[in-house]
Amino acid sequence: MKVINAFRTGLSGVLGQKAMWFIFYAVQFAFAWILVQPIEKNLTELIGWSMAGDEILAGNGANILFEFMAHKQAAIIAWSSLFVPAAILFILVTIFLKAGAVSLFVKRESFTAAEFFKSAGLYFWRFFRLFLFSLAFFAVSILIYMLLNSLLKSLAGDSERLRVMLTIVGFAILGFLFLLVRMVFDYAKIMAVASGSGKMVRTSLAAWRFVLRHPGKTLGLFYLVGIAGLLLWAVYYGIGGLIPAAGFGITIMFIWQQLFAFSRTGIVLWQLASQSALYGEMHR
Amino acid sequence: MKRTIVATVAGIALLFRPLIGQIIFEQPLSPRNANYRMEILLDTEKKQIRGNEILTWRNISTVAARELQFHLYMNAFKNNQSTHISESGGSGGKLRTKKAWGWTDIDAVRIVDGPDLTPALSFIRPDDDNEQDQTVVSIRLPRAVPPGGEISVSIDFTTQLPIVFRRNGYAADNFFFAAQWFPKIGVLENDGWNCHQFHSSTEFFADYGVYDVTLTLPREMVVGSTGVPLETIEHDSLKTLHIRAEDVHDFAWTAWPGYLVAETEHNGVTIIHLYEKDHASTVERTLNAMKMTMDYMENWVGEYPYPRVTVVHPPTQAMEVGGMEYPMFITGGSFWHMPEGIKAPEMVTVHEFGHNWFYHMIGNNEFEEAWLDEGINSYAEMRMMTEFYGEHTSMFDIPGFQMGEIAMQRQNYIKVPRWDRTLRPAWTYIGGNYATFSYGKPALMLVTLENYLTRPVMDRVMRTFFQRWKFRHPSSEDFIAVVNEVTGEDYNWFFDQLLKGSGDLDYRVASVWTGKGVTPAGLFDSDSGKVLLPVKTSEPDSSGAGTEASEEAAEMFKSTVRINRAGEVIIPVDVLLVFENGDSLTYTWDGAERWQRYRVEYPSKLAWASVDPERKLVLDKNFSNNSMAVTQRKAPVNYITARFIMFFETALQILGFMG
Numbered sequence: 031m032k033v034i035n036a037f038r039t040g041l042s043g044v045l046g047q048k049a050m051w052f053i054f055y056a057v058q059f060a061f062a063w064i065l066v067q068p069i070e071k072n073l074t075e076l077i078g079w080s081m082a083g084d085e086i087l088a089g090n091g092a093n094i095l096f097e098f099m100a101h102k103q104a105a106i107i108a109w110s111s112l113f114v115p116a117a118i119l120f121i122l123v124t125i126f127l128k129a130g131a132v133s134l135f136v137k138r139e140s141f142t143a144a145e146f147f148k149s150a151g152l153y154f155w156r157f158f159r160l161f162l163f164s165l166a167f168f169a170v171s172i173l174i175y176m177l178l179n180s181l182l183k184s185l186a187g188d189s190e191r192l193r194v195m196l197t198i199v200g201f202a203i204l205g206f207l208f209l210l211v212r213m214v215f216d217y218a219k220i221m222a223v224a225s226g227s228g229k230m231v232r233t234s235l236a237a238w239r240f241v242l243r244h245p246g247k248t249l250g251l252f253y254l255v256g257i258a259g260l261l262l263w264a265v266y267y268g269i270g271g272l273i274p275a276a277g278f279g280i281t282i283m284f285i286w287q288q289l290f291a292f293s294r295t296g297i298v299l300w301q302l303a304s305q306s307a308l309y310g311e312m313h314r
Numbered sequence: 315m316k317r318t319i320v321a322t323v324a325g326i327a328l329l330f331r332p333l334i335g336q337i338i339f340e341q342p343l344s345p346r347n348a349n350y351r352m353e354i355l356l357d358t359e360k361k362q363i364r365g366n367e368i369l370t371w372r373n374i375s376t377v378a379a380r381e382l383q384f385h386l387y388m389n390a391f392k393n394n395q396s397t398h399i400s401e402s403g404g405s406g407g408k409l410r411t412k413k414a415w416g417w418t419d420i421d422a423v424r425i426v427d428g429p430d431l432t433p434a435l436s437f438i439r440p441d442d443d444n445e446q447d448q449t450v451v452s453i454r455l456p457r458a459v460p461p462g463g464e465i466s467v468s469i470d471f472t473t474q475l476p477i478v479f480r481r482n483g484y485a486a487d488n489f490f491f492a493a494q495w496f497p498k499i500g501v502l503e504n505d506g507w508n509c510h511q512f513h514s515s516t517e518f519f520a521d522y523g524v525y526d527v528t529l530t531l532p533r534e535m536v537v538g539s540t541g542v543p544l545e546t547i548e549h550d551s552l553k554t555l556h557i558r559a560e561d562v563h564d565f566a567w568t569a570w571p572g573y574l575v576a577e578t579e580h581n582g583v584t585i586i587h588l589y590e591k592d593h594a595s596t597v598e599r600t601l602n603a604m605k606m607t608m609d610y611m612e613n614w615v616g617e618y619p620y621p622r623v624t625v626v627h628p629p630t631q632a633m634e635v636g637g638m639e640y641p642m643f644i645t646g647g648s649f650w651h652m653p654e655g656i657k658a659p660e661m662v663t664v665h666e667f668g669h670n671w672f673y674h675m676i677g678n679n680e681f682e683e684a685w686l687d688e689g690i691n692s693y694a695e696m697r698m699m700t701e702f703y704g705e706h707t708s709m710f711d712i713p714g715f716q717m718g719e720i721a722m723q724r725q726n727y728i729k730v731p732r733w734d735r736t737l738r739p740a741w742t743y744i745g746g747n748y749a750t751f752s753y754g755k756p757a758l759m760l761v762t763l764e765n766y767l768t769r770p771v772m773d774r775v776m777r778t779f780f781q782r783w784k785f786r787h788p789s790s791e792d793f794i795a796v797v798n799e800v801t802g803e804d805y806n807w808f809f810d811q812l813l814k815g816s817g818d819l820d821y822r823v824a825s826v827w828t829g830k831g832v833t834p835a836g837l838f839d840s841d842s843g844k845v846l847l848p849v850k851t852s853e854p855d856s857s858g859a860g861t862e863a864s865e866e867a868a869e870m871f872k873s874t875v876r877i878n879r880a881g882e883v884i885i886p887v888d889v890l891l892v893f894e895n896g897d898s899l900t901y902t903w904d905g906a907e908r909w910q911r912y913r914v915e916y917p918s919k920l921a922w923a924s925v926d927p928e929r930k931l932v933l934d935k936n937f938s939n940n941s942m943a944v945t946q947r948k949a950p951v952n953y954i955t956a957r958f959i960m961f962f963e964t965a966l967q968i969l970g971f972m973g
Binding site: 062063069070077080084087090092096101124125157188283287290298 | 486487590591592593629630631649650651706710715716717718720721722724725728729922924935936937938939940941942943946947948949950951952953954955956957958959960962963964966967969970971972973
């Protein structure tokens with residue numbers, strides 16, 4: 031029941047914090063919009079006045095795709111150098127915003143810009159240290175995957191079928207480990223706020239202990255929200271495939287994409303909110 | 315009946331083993347001047363092939379042969395100083411252990427019923443000064459073989475197969491693939507021996523003949539090969555296969571206990587498919603591609619005269635032997651449950667089987683003019699794949715992405731269109747661009763030629779070329795001569811630019827403008843003196859895009875289109891002007907000058923203009939600039955931009971997952 035309660039509480043928590051939800055979405059959209067500008071400029075140069083663009087709308091864009099890569103090589107290289115700093119900056123901004131969000135969820139406070147950004151600033155460095163620790167665990171996950179993969183490969187021998195199947199199993203295990211690390215460090219963030227502690231190594235270890243003591247509840251809640259995300263994804267692709275790539279359809283497609291991106295951001299927040307609720311309920 | 319295996323004759327013939335006897339074909343299809351009788355043993359422990367070959371060679375040149383030159387291709391894998399491995403960066407890849415390297419030793423050679431020639435052996439390097447390269451050996455003869463003369467030599471040899479490398483060798487679970495595995499005589503031309511070293515980007519060249527091969531190996535082996543198996547004798551743990559191939563210029567084979575066999579008949583030809591069990595899902599796809607290729611090539615250029623063809627899908631541990639052509643024997647490739655929308659198994663099957671016409675029956679020199687088989691065969695592949703699987707879907711037809719053959723062939727070429735020319739020895743292309751300039755560019759050149767000549771004329775060209783030169787060694791000049799003969803015109807201007815030249819092809823619309831134009835303005839004489847007409851005009855803007863006329867009601871509109879030839883290559887090209895009312899005008903420009911302007915007056919505004927609107931010139935390196943609209947076309951850019959925004963939002967959210 032605690033899981034279901036947390037699931038519900040998390041949902042209502044997110045729905046009640048729409049302004050915060052919008053901030054998360056807007057930041058993500060802004061980064062994407064900045065990254066796309068050089069691409070749009072080069073595309074306009076290449077096909078902005080050309081009838082060749084119609085091939086893309088007809089689904090036969092391979093020629094144009096290859097021409098874009100062949101004739102805009104310099105632009106692609108320049109763009110690639112923009113992506114790495116943008117990605118690092120985005121991670122830092124996300125850590126900052128999550129600090130504000132977790133604080134509101136744990137303290138069960140309503141959103142005000144002042145409180146949100148004050149908390150974001152207050153917990154940012156603690157969350158940043160947690161992020162650095164989590165990198166080590168992500169690295170360990172990759173190491174485990176690599177060891178496991180070589181073991182699975184030797185088990186498969188020369189059977190192609192087994193190789194493919196065991197490769198899928200390997201990726202599934204890697205995915206599970208990544209999600210586990212991510213979930214543990216979500217709880218570490220929650221515990222950091224709840225305890226007010228500045229000792230992040232201790233908080234990380236406590237988070238691992240918490241998850242390992244309550245694997246059913248923590249994993250159950252995590253995957254319950256994950257299923258909601260999968261359903262959302264299915265609806266998006268099911269309906270998105272029906273939108274024609276022409277005329278007003280392009281505008282509809284864009285709106286539909288952004289609705290999905292917005293909802294997806296909500297799922298991330300829902301996970302944080304429900305985990306905060308679960309942690310709170312278990313420590314009541 | 316060419317395709318009839320005369321089984322009874324074969325049985326009787328086995329008793330006598332006549333080398334040049336008429337066992338498969340009633341009449342020879344080729345000169346049959348390089349004939350091999352081989353007795354060989356596969357030593358699965360040592361990964362060696364040991365045995366003897368008796369080569370009966372007839373001099374069909376106009377010069378006397380004072381020596382014989384042989385390829386020992388396997389010596390390319392003997393060490394990292396060979397020309398082959400040096401040219402590919404000096405790394406032998408996985409060739410590390412003593413058993414991993416490959417080589418061929420001639421243990422003894424003598425003239426049949428004549429003197430021992432072993433002391434007369436010497437390695438030669440006709441292409442470079444690499445003293446370490448042992449891929450060509452010369453045998454000085456005690457007496458020259460005159461034109462029309464014949465000689466038989468007996469060669470004892472041992473070939474150590476490498477661990478699977480460059481489509482050759484052995485792999486786990488007793489897998490063996492033997493290609494270029496025996497001492498193979500070069501081609502004596504009127505100006506001497508043509509026997510090149512084995513380079514990293516060359517294939518082969520050989521005379522036609524009969525291969526009569528007796529192969530002994532473990533009895534559990536499933537064997538596929540060039541030729542027709544005539545008899546199998548089992549003894550203890552071994553078996554001996556007697557295989558015969560006529561009018562071929564190579565003999566390759568594979569043996570592996572794990573092969574499954576699918577067999578079908580088509581047009582009187584037995585198609586054998588050897589595959590590993592995990593490729594069962596692509597058996598039908600592969601066999602269908604074989605049948606369709608046979609039908610297409612037979613209708614297009616000429617008959618497949620052999621009674622049998624074998625297509626092999628190698629197992630996972632030997633994937634590297636996939637995608638290669640040998641006479642009557644090809645290798646393809648697939649994966650477990652390869653999705654239907656990925657046409658790679660079909661493409662490789664169509665390509666490699668197509669080589670049995672262009673490489674095998676047309677026996678060009680692949681060292682010196684690789685385009686004659688790789689380019690022509692890629693052109694054939696392009697035509698077939700497009701016809702079988704659709705213009706835009708012949709390579710990929712999966713949700714969200716479709717790609718046809720022409721787009722695929724263009725993708726490498728358009729990055730480096732001026733880097734090299736097609737007609738040059740295969741080992742001399744710049745920067746490893748062998749594939750681009752011997753496959754892609756000539757294939758696109760031939761599509762361009764077809765579009766220029768029309769398909770029926772091109773079909774006559776290809777059929778004439780094939781029928782005239784099958785089982786011979788044509789050159790590029792022979793192909794050009796056929797084009798000139800069939801069309802009745804001189805097409806050297808075309809081949810000089812696109813085959814022998816390195817210029818690029820790029821026509822583009824430089825500017826379009828439409829409007830009412832310049833109405834009369836200024837002072838004009840009249841009976842009452844000078845009359846002033848006010849200025850009302852619209853001019854093209856600096857970007858080349860049009861500005862609208864101020865008076866919509868005007869009945870006639872002036873439009874101007876400027877076409878540029880941005881590349882070096884000159885080919886006549888169509889120019890299309892399309893108006894807002896749907897009408898269009900078509901012109902043909904010879905392309906000789908750097909630019910051409912079209913000024914028209916028409917009762918509708920110009921909507922857009924296009925040069926080469928039907929994309930006949932598929933070598934054009936940039937299709938995007940082939941058209942220009944009067945007003946900006948935002949929809950495609952918006953569409954892709956929206957998709958990229960979504961892509962980046964997803965990528966960022968995944969990154970944010972870590973934060």
